[in-house]
Amino acid sequence: MVHRISGLALAIFLPLHFLTLGLAIEGEARLERFLRWSDQPLVKAGEIALVFVFTVHLLGGLRILVIENFNWRDGQKQLATLAAALSALVAFAFLVRVF
């Protein structure tokens, strides 16, 4: 369920991400204006949440690939906890970086 919800969140975010980068078609200044707008704390908080969700989805996906392709099924709860902890760590490192 976590993998599904994080995937859905990323699917909603992706078109916006692509539209944002597409602003560079109108020139560097247009993209720069958007990036300065995104310096607001609320937008930064959203970016941190996205980095967290992105990492959660990556680790959840790796877990599925490992379970399905290798004979390794033990310790799934610990692995899920480790994935959440690692994602939180990556998101926290990003938080420290952007604020």
Add this chain to the structure above:
Amino acid sequence: MNVRLYLWQRATAAVMAPLVMVHIGVIFHATRHGLSAADILSRTRGSVAWTAFYGSFVLAVSIHAAIGVRNVLSEWIPLNERRVDACAVFFGLVLAVLGLRAVAAVVLP
């Protein structure tokens, strides 16, 4: 989910796993002094390597996300299969077009 979609879902996931790790690394690198358009575009413009990297990333994620959205729609919303398929194909195409447009925007000089 039929076998063909399942295989596409897993194959695109396997392709994207290293791409996502590199992308997270790039996010951290790009934000080291705060994001700036000049910084991003100086790295990507005219670069064949970044074009190949983000071009394949966009194509893989368009397929992967479309199949994922199809699965969620078919399980959570009472729609018939053909409508679900049509929504998923439409979503995948929108992602591919917007994504390739974004890649072009940042790599073309």
